[in-house]
Amino acid sequence: MTTVAKQQRQVINVELHVATFNIAGGQHPDLEALQRLFSQEHLAVIGVQEVDRFTDRNPFDMPAVIGGTQYTNSFAEAMPLMGGSYGIATFADRPLAACDATHFASRGEEPRVFQRGVYHVAGHDIAVYNTHFAFEKPALRIDEAAQLLDALGADPLKEQIVFGDFNMDQRHEEWQVLAEQLNMANGQDGRWLDTYMWRDATMQQFAIDNIFTSRNLTLSNVRTVTPILSDHLMLAADVGFY
Template sequence: MPTLRVATYNIAAGQNPDPQAINRLFTEENLDLIGVQEVDRHTRRNPYDMPAAIAGTRYHAAFAPAIPVMGGDYGIALFSREPLLNVTNHHYTHFGEEKRVYQHGVYEVAGTPLSVYNTHLSFETPVLRQLQVAELAAAMHADPIPRQVLFGDFNMDQSRQEWDYFDPALRRANGGAGGWFDTFNGRDAGMQSFAIDNILVTPNIQLSQVRVPSRILSDHQLLAATLIF
């Protein structure tokens, strides 16, 4: 059966991440497809094309700007060994202090199309995140491609029950058979849960080898998994 090694990672653009170190981590984990959040492009705090620098020569990058920041853009990005097809960016109609987006593209795995989503939900309230999940779920439900994967920093930091906003049929890498991983490694007195990053897949995809590498390059940990078709 075809397999794909994937990950989600919030790289904390405001902390001046090291793109070469991130690329090495992706390479060491033998990742094929990665959803990344908090990415800068040509800002004053990170005055270069961060997606291109992280991609290097090993990966292809697709960037989705969410808001203008410090003379450039701030948003999310997908990285892939082979180019993603038909990549589109979508702003949520509900958002807090910052506009938020999700990406969608198609990745071919041994001739099988995989519908790929990447997002970063708002941090303010569970109600706001629930509204954003509803928008995202509607897009995924309308998607004609049956195999789907969703990467994200979902900021579900008040209760693990927030994950119930999603269709219970979706399988979770974080909070699944392997238990919960506290992927946010900072400390915030307002947070009740630190398991805020996740990879969700449709029931026709198996999740295995879920792990959080010990390498610390951000205030989040990379969450990796193997998808089996």
Template sequence: MPQLRVATFNIAGGHQPDVAAINRLFTAENLDIIGVQEIDRQTIRNPGDMPAQIASANYHFEFAKAIDLMGGEYGIAIFSRRPLHQVYIHSYTVYGEERRVFQHGVYDVADSQLSVYNTHLSFETPALRQQQVAELLDAVKADPVPHKVILGDFNMDQDHVEWDSLGPDLHRVNGDHEWYDTFTWRDATMKVYAIDNIIVTPNVRVAHTKIATQILSDHQMLETELDWT
């Protein structure tokens, strides 16, 4: 039976996060796959190669640029114990102030495969996010790999009902049984704070969900264990 520990974490690149501490967190939590949002590459505010620094010797990574920023790039990344394959990046056709993307890759484990998605949706309006979710779900439904996970900061901050746009056939780690307020700061424009999530297809089981309590970002890392037959 394949068994993996996965997580999603918005590291708030604008706050110059401690990349070594993030790597230690991933390693200490024994994570196999992590979807990261708000990560820089060679920007003025973070002049190094943040994905490579976070990966260090422990992880492989796939970076997806959303926008050019401060002389470098800004986007999302998937970190994994083993290299991903069938990797691609999809740019959403609709977005707000910043272009947004999702990335995909396939992870081989125990004679099986897990299709891994990572995304960061727009913050401006629920209507905009619903259109992005529709594009993401089109890719998920067309994906021939049977077992799938979606990691991300979905920015669904106006009402928990926003999550209904994912439809009834996917399981939400954050919200199906308990809501985890993963955004730790307070913002007058936000009405709910459970905005980060791990979404799985019904043939994937989840267990041992937790929030990592280290203060390394304005988000907390959401993690869980996956297994399937």
């Protein structure tokens, strides 16, 4: 391959605006404001955590209301709650294919889940993952990270994006279990962005939301989005494809 061909091969030909956001569903977030935020940020894919469907506290289909006519959604139940379901949801500006969900084998006070879907754009099939790790202790999160990495390694699609509230709240070194194999947005080049806005004496650091990609993709323009619509801030980034 010539030098020119190598340079052409490295040109990014697709860039997606993506985000992860724990919306604190139990705090009755403004769902129309969330939809406007997704649209204003021109987001293609969003991983969302703490989502209700038809619970007593939110007696409606929360993902459907947030998505409206602009975004499709895939909901994954982590557990039954208040007569309905509680879990996570992935939103996309086009249909997601092959959506499924897997419960983590380890379990703290709440069962946890990760979901997978396929996002197709410009000839690329991207495996899109979304998750919410346990908050109780690092040992649970290490087990969850290992199971998630096993799923990523076995995935036939090698272009991958992972969204989540990972609850890595004790020390930044917790992230290394994932960062050793994936590109990491929050913490990139040692730049940490606090995404949890409340303060908790049990937490040692507040950069707990993140976006990862497989090594064959790029992450840039990592940022928090400032409208206060939850006890977390949205974490957004741009993902580049060769």
